[in-house]
Amino acid sequence: MKTGVIILAAGSSSRLGRPKQLIEYQDKTLLQGAVDVALASNTDSVVVVLGWNPELIKAGIETESIDFVVNKNWQEGMASSMQAGLRFLQEKINPDQVILMLCDQPFVNTRLLNKLISKKHITGKGIVACVYSDTMGVPAIFDQKYFEEMLNLKGFEGAKKVILKNLSDASSIDFPEGAIDLDTEEDLKGFFG
Template structure:
């Protein structure tokens, strides 16, 4: 059973830095083929906001996995402060992007990878910082939780990357690995500082104009 984090002593200076890994390769099939990385958010491509959140939340370096319309994303978005990797098999699902992203982190010296999704603008720096804080207290498999339910971002210690990549398939990403290793998982409650909604369909686009807003029919 996953356990919930609690206050602990100050972080150890021996812990290696956390790399941010942003999965931004999706083609937005349910959005009519509009790549999610290029959706407008406060006048800029959505990918810029997601990458900034990782950096400001405490991740360094930050790597971004691109896929659909990768050339257009590089042209329109200011990603100069980040490393990018391209997933030619992005249409095969999130698992392929996770593998590309973890491979790109080899040699960075990072002690962990914090994985975030480009289409969740309701998750900000506070949630990222809380997950990193759990790692700094000694955990190496951590996920944000919302009302006790696992969500993003998710952090994997470097020793786990090979196994995570091996099990990543389709749109399940690391779900199978997390389920198999639930006993090791530290959940960090973030419902008070973030909202884990996705921008998946045209009905969700209103959230880009008003982050945190609720649908009139939500909850019915």
């Protein structure tokens, strides 16, 4: 099973007022942390989707072994960024499944990504998503049979729409820390104390 990882890092962090991709956490940027976690997992290819100010964000990454895609339509919403990453992986490795993750969930680790892959294999389900704050969301792994549906999402629709529409073919992993993302200065203060 070929597994690709799409890391979404295209936003402008408008609520924060500065690029959250470059916020330092545990001696590296949030984006570098996400990349390192993905590269260490049992996956075949990792792509980072950039949008707003891609050269600035790319400067916050210290690895040559990562692919980047720039989504020129990033302002249209998350759907177009996810689709840019998915199309890239389809051309590069034609994956059997993809993991979708964000760059601003600091508690996502390699073990969690490997657990998604393993649970999908064990359960035979087409989707395995993380559960937090009474919902299912990313990181999540999607079987190839959902790629078409993902490519048909519009605007600000995200992977959650695909997950919730296909609950009978979805399994979950408890990940309460997934609720922590960093969108505002208050989030940062709460996170960093």
